[in-house]
Each structure stands twice: as structure tokens, then as C-alpha cells.
Amino acid sequence: MERLIGFEFRKLFRRPAFYVCMGITVLLTLLAALTSYFFLVFIMDIIPDSEFMGDALIEAGINGRAYLMNAVSNGNVITILAVFIALFICEDYTDGAAKNVIGRGFGRVEWVLARYITAFVAALILTAVAMLSGFAIATIIGGPGEGWNIGTVGLIGLQVLLILGYTAMFTFFSLLVRKAGGAIALNLFVPAVITAALTLADTFIDSETFMLQDFWLGSIEGNYSLMVLTGDFEQEFFVTAPITAVVYLGLFVALSCLIEHRRDV
């Protein structure tokens, strides 16, 4: 297992695409911050009284804390991960390296777990890059922001859990189809299809207390963004959201092990 993890980490850190993805993450964060900033400047130009610029920037969410809180929910990290995980996992099959691993007596389940561990580390690094670059860029533009407390750490932790849940799902789809193109398509479109399907299902169920969407990663991420924006956090959300993320994570890892265990390479 140790050798497999070392093999996967070497593959990850020597892969130029990983660093390109990091660069794109920083670039997209910068573009988002600048777009928001210049949009605000444009608005302030229209409104003659521009002395509230600083407050307005904070109100508009261009500050270090806000960018740290929204690093995941702005969607860039998830999209980049959807592509990167597909490329990373499917490379073993398209280049034929999988034969050299399984053919030398390494267990399928062990290898799945090694790849999950590496994918999680990759996701954590990309998330950290998104958070830190967002924080730095937004702090330069609008200051560090207000409202720093222990809850901030909790919100960061929740984002990380959501990202790991997504990563587990993307890894599962990639292992399932084994072709980078198909895996990218699945990773990008399946979440949208699930969201649409659950929305439709909820309209049929028509319950005020129970909604299927509450147990879907995409909806949790959407609710999280809304709560960060309004500052109105529901206590219950902080219980259901992490549990749901962890359940998704465990479910996809288990499903992957189950499928790979009895599948030809």
C-alpha cells in the first residue's frame, strides 16, 4: 500500500496538468475579484457619492474573509477538480500503466484506495490554493474583512468536506468509465442532472419538512453559498451538511472498491 501511495503521489506531483490546474485556479480567482471590483467601480461612477467605496467593497463581498468563505462555492474549484481527477485517474488506463500495477500482484482494492488518497490530497491542495489566493487577492482589494471567529474555521472545514465529497464522486465516475473524455463529461454533467432530477422529485413529493435536495452535495453547496451571502446560518445545516458529505465520500469509495474488485483491467 505504501509503495502504491508513493507511486500515485509521484504521478501527481510530476504531472504538469496539476500545476496548470493550480494556475487556472489562481487566475480564475483573480479574474472574479477584478470583475467584481471593476463592476463596483463602474457602479460607483454612476452614483455620485463615492466616499462609501470601502464599505461597498465589503458589502459586495470583495474582502479576504468573504473570498475564503466562498472559495469552493464559487464553483471554479469543483469544475477544475472534475476535469483534473478525470485526467489523473484515467491516465492509468489510457496509457496502459494499470497492467503494470495489477500484473505485478498489487491488489485492486489497495490500488483504488491509494488513488482515492492521492485524489483527496490533490483536491485539498487545489482548495488551499483557491482559498489562499482568493484571500490574498481580495484582501489587497478590499481588506481582510470582518467577523473572524471560530465559526470561520468551521466554515472552512465544511467547504473542505464538501470538496472531498465531490472528489470521491468524480473519482468514482472516472474509475467507472476509465476514459478521460467520458469521465470529464460525467463529472461535469451528472451533478447538474442530479440537481434537476431532485428538484423535479421534490415538486412531486411536495413536502415542507422533507426535501431530497437537502441530501445532495450540489444543493448543500448552493445552500452554503446562500447562507454565507446572507450571514443567516441554520444550526441544523451544520449537522446535516458534514454528515451528508462524509456519507457521500464513504459511499463512493465503497462503490469503487466493490466495482473494481471484480472487474477486468
Place this chain on the structure above:
Amino acid sequence: MSMILETFGLTKRFGATLAVDSVSMRIEQGEIYGFIGKNGAGKTTLMRTVLGLALPSSGTYRLFDGLNAREAGRQIGSLVETPGFFKNCTAMENLERFSRLYGADTDEVPGILEMVGLGSAGSKKVRQFSLGMQQRLGIGIAVIGHPAFMILDEPVNGLDPAGILEIRNLILELNRKEGTTFLISSHLVDELSKIATRYGIIRNGRLVEEITESELLYRCRGRLRLVVDDPYRASALITGQYPAVGIEIRHHALLLDAGPELAPDLNRLLLAGNVSVSSIGTEDASVESYFVERIG
């Protein structure tokens, strides 16, 4: 002599297609087992199954006298179908990565590159490699860690004549110096016949014949060929005079397990027995034609 591979009724189905049909074979330590069959006969599928890449539909196999699959796998080097490696890495990086994974010494990597004829291409990205160079690298990855058993599927695919010779010598050297056992499939049966010590012929997923090197040589020796007007009468005359000589009748031709030195006597015998002989000659059964007849 310990048994490196034994299969017991190994079967692999893909839906309704029976790719490997109840194959039972044995490969002993130190053998170079030539695996021969047409495209789609089941050679690669059997190799993939033994390597654990494909799961058998039924039947079992034993490696290294019953060593568990994981430990056995560590002692097997393989090149099945296309070589597997990271195309965006150099040959050197590929060998280093797999050496670390297999727990082998990375210091041996330059030596392996030299051994497979890629000494000057170690720092070149694999995606720039020709088919033959990729094949060489695939063999290089297979030999990492000095495996006791190597499974090579069409190892000389895409190689030029010099490359074929190099790989042949490499296989023979590993077999003689390190005692490495080989299971090799190849379409180039004449090439295979230069190294194999035993052969397995597979047709439509079934192992139809296993033959040793000496048996093959015996069966491929030259035979006397006589074209006569009455082959059955001729056969009776020859059997009466030479009961030990094997005879095969093919239309108007008789194929005799005898050398050309017997030709004048046979001619006289047949003429005396009122059998007209229109030609006498020898028929050399090449190894290739022997196998081609059997693989169907």
C-alpha cells in the same frame, strides 16, 4: 522441477463468446514456452487471466507451486498487448517509477535501458518513441526486479530484424543466466522456434496440442514424397517390404518417414509391383507449416 504455472480448466467468457475454453497447461521452471495461435485464438486472454488482469469465468490456476496471488505476482514480469507506461515521462522516469513501485533498485535503471537498446534514448519522452522503442521499453519494465517468470505477448512486435535478434538474445540470456521461465506468444513461429523449449497450440480458445522442442524437430524432419498412379497398392507393397516405415497417403502422393537414400529401392519395388512412379522427392515440413496446419 518446480511448476511455475499450472492451469486447471481455465475458462474465460465475454458474454456469449468463449475466449478461453477449459485450458489446462503446465509450465515448468526454466522452460521457454511458446504459445501459438491465430489472432483471437485466446492467447492474450489466457495471459491476461494468469496475470490477474482478467478474472476467470471458471477454472483455476496455480503459480509457483501454489504461492499466493500477491506474492506470485511480484515475481512475474509481463508485456501483454501494448506496453504500458506514462507517455508524458521519459523512458528513465518510467523505469524509475516502476522500479520504486516494485521495490527494485533504481540504480539498475541505466543497465536496463542499455539491455533493451534504449541507452541513448533514456531522457527522451516516451510519446516521441517509435513503436519498436515503445516495445523495448515495455520489455524493460517487464524485466525490472529480475522476475522469475516472464509473460510476453508478441514481444518482437514492431521491432526491426536487429531488434528481434537483440530481444531473442536477451530472452535466451535471462533464461540461461538467471533461470527465468518464459511464456511467450508470437505470430512469428519461425522466430519462436529459435528459442522455445516447449510449445502450446491454441485454437478457438482450446489448447489443442503441447509439444516439446525435440518432438517438433522430429515431426518437422524431411519426408520422402512419391507420386504414383495407385497409392493404395504402392502403400501395401512398401509396408510388406519395409514394415517400420510410416506412410501417409495424400491423393496420389505417398509421404514416407524415410530418407532419400531409400528412393532407388522404392522405385524398383514399385515398378516391379506394376505401380507407375511419376516423381520421387523429399518434402521438408517447416516449423511454420507444421504450426499453420494446426492453428487452423
